[in-house]
Each structure stands twice: as structure tokens, then as C-alpha cells.
Amino acid sequence: MLAINRFKIKLGKAAHFETQIKAALAAFSACDGFQNGEIGQNLDDPTLWALMTQWKNVGSYRRALSSTRIKMEVVPLLAQAIDEPGAYEKPYAE
Numbered sequence: 001m002l003a004i005n006r007f008k009i010k011l012g013k014a015a016h017f018e019t020q021i022k023a024a025l026a027a028f029s030a031c032d033g034f035q036n037g038e039i040g041q042n043l044d045d046p047t048l049w050a051l052m053t054q055w056k057n058v059g060s061y062r063r064a065l066s067s068t069r070i071k072m073e074v075v076p077l078l079a080q081a082i083d084e085p086g087a088y089e090k091p092y093a094e
Contacts (some may be wrong), residue, residue: 001058002088004047005081008050014046021051023072031067035059051081058087 009017018039025037033056042048055061064070 003053003056004049004086024077027073031064
């Protein structure tokens with residue numbers, strides 16, 4: 001299962017946001033079912049960022065979101081995300 005969260009961040013706040021998004025990825029990486037994750041900044045529009053995480057299954061992702069640590073450290077960041085669907089099923093095995 002893939003989770004993709006996109007953010008639009010003003011350039012003046014980019015350094016602070018980068019610290020926050022790195023901390024969010026580190027917090028997610030400690031959760032059961034986390035497989036990998038990446039942070040990206042758009043090449044054409046540097047105000048756009050993405051947090052992409054891969055999970056064993058949707059249950060792992062949902063359990064992570066309900067954990068106390070994630071609620072405290074990551075959910076405030078996710079609240080800044082662009083409001084769009086972000087959970088994707090991987091229908092084909094790699």
C-alpha cells in the first residue's frame with residue numbers, strides 16, 4: 001500500500017518544513033508494517049513537496065496513524081497536506 005501526501009509550502013518556510021517532514025518520515029519508519037519512504041520536492045515548482053511511504057498493508061498504515069507518537073509528531077504535519085486522496089493499493093506484486 002502506498003501513501004502519498006503532497007504539500008504546498010511557501011519558500012520562506014521550506015527549511016522549517018524540511019525538518020518537520022524528515023522527522024515525520026523517521027517517526028513512520030519506526031512503525032510496524034512500514035516498508036520504506038521518501039521525501040521529494042518538485043523540480044518545476046519548489047513550493048510543492050511530497051511524502052511517499054510504502055506499507056505492508058492498509059491496516060499497518062491505519063494502525064500507524066492511530067498510534068500516540070504519530071498523532072503527536074506526524075498528524076500535525078499531515079494536516080497541512082493538500083486535500084486529495086492519498087492511499088493507493090498496489091494491485092500487482094513486484
